[in-house]
Amino acid sequence: MPRETIAQFQIERLEILTPQGEVDAELLPALSDSQFLKLYELLQLTRIADGRALSLQREGRLGTFPSSLGQEASQVGSAFALTAKDWVFPSFRELGVFLSLEYPLSQYYRYWAGDERGMLCPAEMNIFPINIAVGTHLLHAAGVAMGAQYRADPVVAVPYLGDGGTSKGDFHEALNIAGLYRLPLVAICQNNQWAISVSRKSQTATETLAQKVVAFGIKGIQVDGNDVLAVYQATREALDRARNGGGATFIECDTYRMADHTTADDARRYRDSTELESWRDRDPLLRMRRFLEQRGLWDEAEQAALEQTQQQQVDQAVSEAEAMPAPTAEEMFRYTCHELSSRQQEQLKECSDGSP
Amino acid sequence: MPRETIAQFQIERLEILTPQGEVDAELLPALSDSQFLKLYELLQLTRIADGRALSLQREGRLGTFPSSLGQEASQVGSAFALTAKDWVFPSFRELGVFLSLEYPLSQYYRYWAGDERGMLCPAEMNIFPINIAVGTHLLHAAGVAMGAQYRADPVVAVPYLGDGGTSKGDFHEALNIAGLYRLPLVAICQNNQWAISVSRKSQTATETLAQKVVAFGIKGIQVDGNDVLAVYQATREALDRARNGGGATFIECDTYRMADHTTADDARRYRDSTELESWRDRDPLLRMRRFLEQRGLWDEAEQAALEQTQQQQVDQAVSEAEAMPAPTAEEMFRYTCHELSSRQQEQLKECSDGSP
Amino acid sequence: MAVLNLVQAINQGLQQALAEDDRVLVFGEDVAANGGVFRVTEGLHEQFGETRVFDTPLAESGIVGLAIGLSAYGLRPVAEIQFLGFAYSAIEQIYTHAARIRTRSRGRFSCPLVIRTPYGGGVKAPELHEESSEAFFCHMPGIKVVVPSTPSNAKGLLLAAIQDPDPVIYLEPTRLYRLIKEEVAEEPYLTPLGKARIAQAGDQLTIIAWGSMLERSLRAARNYPAEVIDLLTLSPFDRETILASVQKTGRLLIVQEAPKTGGFGAELAATVAEEGIMSLRAPIMRVTGYDVIPPLPLLADYNLPSEERIVNGIEELLRY
């Protein structure tokens, strides 16, 4: 018996809603009609708020902005499954997550206008500030998960990352730690097929991203990331498992970045428009809308009304964001440590006396 | 079809020689009797040179030293499969690799006596200096492998690491890169069950270490690391695959650290003597010796003669090591960059004028 | 009062912090059953159990990142990095995150964590076990850097670091671990961060040192009218004590074990050259490690500033 198989692994993919909005009744997550409607509203709100950000950026009213276009289902479906006590660790492209958790949109805009105050998370929620250093924040989620485990606090730590983030060393260190201590952590990976101009295939040789966590002894699954119900369901199961001591899960949401990487990018330089076009049919909003229509929950008029309300909601957020007074030099110093050093005090004085 | 299996993986284990030294003739690697003998001699030499290092350390003639005791088959079996052109990236516990590649033992001792010159690798071999920062050197192997691939040079890069090394982020970044570019790289992991006092089970939740490379789309295999023939065979196959464009392999050698972590450690503080005892039967030298005896290639007298020769060989290396003149202050500066800065020149002058 | 060495004093500090506050957790490589490779955490695992004192995988970025999450959650992690030379892979976690989470979240989250690590030369250890790269951390706004020099300040500074609301790098001079013993008060006490200590009073020359070089500077200075300042906290450093001393003595010698160029001694020299130059009657002098990779044991004594080099520096400055 010189060569014996000593371990075996499978990776599964979950799909619930077809692009036509059809679904096998048995697979439907246990959600009420109003919850289905809420999911759709959030998808729609994400898209509208995202589109507005892009116009604001073009008008010079926001800085560089990363669009969520096409990824709404991955963001909304996962965030909708969370409780208010769970801790969320966003990457930088999670507008839909922020909105689903009712983070003030005005603050989100403010952040992308170049103001740190946009990431001052309201006390009633636990959303870590946007993380720019790709892949490094999974460790913070592991730490919070360990804290919750220590306190027997039924909280799950939920980091978001992209396909690119799976290549970083910290991804490995974090999920190995999560596996080892059976931490209550659910990592949501939006595999949008691109890391700026680097395609998923140029990122790693693996067939799936979900299989990467075979390296950590945790559960990995791939879901159709444009299917909000599948994303919700997978997240829900993973959260339950985490809360019940079953350890961490990695969810690969198979989706697509329909926009440029950010407003500073021009994706036509490196990707084929046919690829982009091929994903239009799988639009996450359309699919959910068809589902609602087929259940008799939605029609043109309701759509028009929703769009109008949401536009107003977004207008309101923009006004609030732009009404905020400018941050002061003092704020640049105040949060370095809990108190200023004597040198910082002098610097603050010089700085406040001078321009700009 | 909501849940579909989209990928499957198996991990195999290879064993050839039983602890009694028996082997199914069909499994025997294609080696000549003199090669079998050579393998045994190298195992034996490693053990003797290792034991000598431990006594030298006790006498204050070497600094802290990490023993290879128990891991000889993993080291010799893998190194024996290499060609002189292959590049080797040792960790810090690979005496058997250095000896198999005919690195001067005197230099090896010199290094552990605290002299960098011990790692000045002779021109006819490509052994990178000992790497202390665990897990970080796999990237250098990836770089050399990529260089060889670029030059169509039939060289394989062979990094050695321990079970502890698999937890580092660089392990992940390196093997993902190796997988992506199909690099000619064979990583030899000596899973000796301990990383100082941290057991294999406290290092990671996975059943095997070999499965970790499912994350990179490369081949992983576990071998009985105390079976020199199995280690040789697995390495040989992996090298052939690498040279033929088949990409990288990760070999987990399942072995045991029979000694303390280093001479500065006392393993009785943290591990059970019964575990240690349970591994004595699987001694890699005994197993190979029994195999040779059963083939009529070896007897007591030959054993005695070999031990005597090797003791002399080791004596000789010790004398040579200790006959080296002390390094000079100038050598501390000379290798920082290819030439000294003006400040370094002044410093060297001050330093040479002063003590010690 | 018991007479303790540095290892024992830090151990006692950790023990008391764990006993007093259930938010304190101690972890790192080999800190549990093994009690740390220098035995600094000896007995803590037995006393406080696996949830309070535990081993981690071999992953330094992981250890620090974990501490960040734990501290943001509300706990008080005390993480050990086995040697400073292995902290380099954790620099991103330290500077990108621990240092910035308060700023990034405008105060909503913060990182009251301590990273303990043995550092410095003179112990005849393998490569990367004798680094003294404190300067990296002193150039990171948001990070505090503390270096004890005696058993009693080691304990007080450690307890202060654990209570501090900000991330603190606590560097333990390996050479001193068992070199100095002194009486250490049994009960817990705090030695405030940010304050230097006059280790020897004098009026002709100011010597600034920290960690293992303090011990050596004191030896070198014992027969000279030198004021020896033990910096204790490198970031934020005690400018006032330094400037007051230099104003009195008019001469400044900085003793630093790290490579000269870009070391923390440069900041001290620059500060005095900016704010105290008018009282100087001699050039500032740095006695430092050379601009080389810290050598293996056989060359190590050439590099670490010796008592003789410090004495030479003192004599040279006193000639002005």
Add this chain to the structure above:
Amino acid sequence: MAVLNLVQAINQGLQQALAEDDRVLVFGEDVAANGGVFRVTEGLHEQFGETRVFDTPLAESGIVGLAIGLSAYGLRPVAEIQFLGFAYSAIEQIYTHAARIRTRSRGRFSCPLVIRTPYGGGVKAPELHEESSEAFFCHMPGIKVVVPSTPSNAKGLLLAAIQDPDPVIYLEPTRLYRLIKEEVAEEPYLTPLGKARIAQAGDQLTIIAWGSMLERSLRAARNYPAEVIDLLTLSPFDRETILASVQKTGRLLIVQEAPKTGGFGAELAATVAEEGIMSLRAPIMRVTGYDVIPPLPLLADYNLPSEERIVNGIEELLRY
């Protein structure tokens, strides 16, 4: 001679290095089809193909580690880190390995590699995109640090860095990428490492700056009798040029964009306080970024040394 900006000059340098020497490889995130996020590598992938110019996974430690192996093998890797703020996770590879492999192997192996990365503020970019942490790398024996300030020295220094037998960190001041244009000689040429440049002659005050602050210092100094030194290489830095200038002018102003404490300006100040203090007739002054986390765009202008702050410094020093 064509008039080029910094991006174009570096691009031309890379193009010529690739054309001249088949050992040169260019890689990093988004450097291939995308031509780099600032277009510095534009056209190179098309011209030299996938084996010479290629994208890597998102793994900065990996990128540097790969470059180490490639250079040890005998090639001349030019690796890009997309922004300096993402190089922190590569510090272990840089300092533990690239800096030491020559020392560790006693010269058998070495690392002739270049790490290019955009750095510095003033471009209204997201968090971690405006770091200026050059001081970390200047405290690493075995590592050279180069900062171009104009299109023509950018090209010459790049080609010199690629030919240099040691690891070079080549920091590209992002703010200057498209700000300055000048004539750049078409053929390849070398600007020697380790040599500063007198960017403006003067005899009453010495200003030392590098990168983006050089441009600003020149603006500030244009109506003053100030000698402006463009450092160009930070490690090893050109002590001789600095000391000679200070000897002449007797006053020293250092302009640094990084946080003040522990920045590279401290080393320059310390060096002059040690070796040139006798010629000073005023305190040394540093005009720097503050000791804060580099802020997001709305606060960024408070932090980056402004022309006004530099002018204030000049005026203050000239009053001595």
